[in-house]
Amino acid sequence: MKSVLKYAIILIAAASSLSYTQELPETCAVTYIANEGFLAETSNHKIMFDALFGGIKGNWCEQPGDSVLSLMITGCPPFDNINFVFVSHRHADHFKEKTVVDFLKGNVNSMLVCPVQVNEILSKNPDYNLISGRIISLNSPDTVIQKAGITIRAMKFSHGSYFETDTATGQKYDLHKDVQNYCYFVESDGFTLFHSGDCSVYNNNQFEEYNLKNNRIEVAFFDRTFLRKEGMEIISSLNAGNIVFMHIEPGSTEYYKSFIKDYPQITVFDNKSDRKIIKKQ
DSSP states (O other), X not given: OOOOOOOEEEEOOOXXXXXXXXXXXXXXXXXXXXXXXXXXXXXXXXXXXXXXXXXXXXXXSOOOOHHHHHHHHHTOTTSSSOOEEEOOOSOTTTOOHHHHHHHHHHOTTOEEEEEHHHHHHHTTSTTHHHHGGGEEEEOSSEEEEEETTEEEEEEEEEBOOOEEEOTTTOOEEETTTTOEEEEEEEEETTEEEEEOTTBOTTOHHHHHHTXXXXXXXXXXXXXXXXXXXXXXXXXXXXXXXXXXEEOOOTTOHHHHHTTSTTOTTEEOOSSTTOEEEEEOO
16 A cells, blocks of 8 residues: 655755774664663664653653663763664653753764654753754654664654543543654664554554555564554564564563564563664575
């Protein structure tokens, strides 16, 4: 099916003058940070997804420890020379306003790509004017960004539903209906990565509209809900070499790993800071 969506094209000039360390030829290193947060390193670039958050009360999601947050904010290895940071949506287990601002202040060559709802929250920070020039705020359904050898396609996908009951009317409503959730398709040094944020497991029609099923994907990150039949059907329709399940509740790793034991191409990380090297296929 041909996509019915228009492209918004953003071309950002100037090649990066930063130097990088290539661990192995034609590899991509993926490091699990927490929840849906990951660091991906290709031969010449580094990117992060949904990693700059923390300080959440309770134990309902994994979150970065203070030491890892400090390394990210100060740009210490392995979080030095980050080209792009991506935020999928505004929820607290995906981004924290102060952490994002502090990161961008401390990493002056890094850029942020996020939904306009996230940018609106960031704009209330007193230091916003120091970082606003490096924020790409998304509102279009389908946007392409190109910079320093990286090509990014940002696509608006429906957030997974969460229903509550209105105490006055007794009717159920979707708490996440108006949440902007972006999925990112990133091409870096010959590797393609797809991060789905909190994309709904019932979004098969959007995968069709965006024509993603015709793209080769080296690494695809999906919410744990995609272990459902509907989600696995979407995953099996994609041309993806490696799948990483994310958004795993604390203490539930072994439970989810029990479902994927017969699927060597699927990964559930055991611990925060675990790293996987993926070779070009």
